Amino acid sequence: MIRVIVSRDAIDIADEFTQLEQGGAVATFTGLVRADDGVATLELEHYPGATEAALTRLAEEARARWSLTAATIVHRVGPMAPGERIVFVGTCSAHRAAALEACAFLIDRLKTDAPFWKRETVDGASRWVEARATDDHAAARWS
């Protein structure tokens, strides 16, 4: 199973987790909006169509590389508050190593390969978040 969702709706982790249970080992990653430096709101813009295609390609690559029985990527778009879930990645495989590695691969590569842009509001002023070189390095270790 490959499941890719890009939505303005809140992420229902319990439902996503249940759908992932298709083998011996499930691994998941959940990203939450941080309140770093007084961030009041975070807004996610994306490239409709291209985003879903990029995430599906990543999930298919992970499924082939680690023999996954399930891979899920759910990403929020639109406005969010600190503490809200912004991204959920889950994998299922026969054994833990494959599930854990594939989960790390998906979140690392998602950060560099999918067309999302974050805009944060601090003290009433909003600004686009700059990309970080550490994300490029994390993604590069899987190639």
Added chain:
Amino acid sequence: MKLLYFAWVRERIGLAEEDVTPPATVATVADLVAWLAPRSPGHAAAFTDPARLRAAVDQAFVPLETPIAGVREVAIFPPVTGG
């Protein structure tokens, strides 16, 4: 050719998308950026530093040196920041 702009590129230009017909001398995405820059003060502001730009051709990420002959859609945007 359909152009799509995202994030601060979209904001500086003041458009989310536009249709253009570049001349044949505009061979690559980088050429396209240079050709678009004089269209308006907003385009100039968005495209002043091509090193800060990324692109997708027909919805796939590509380097700016990529040829654009025959493509339907080019998107120009800052480095991505999802996850």
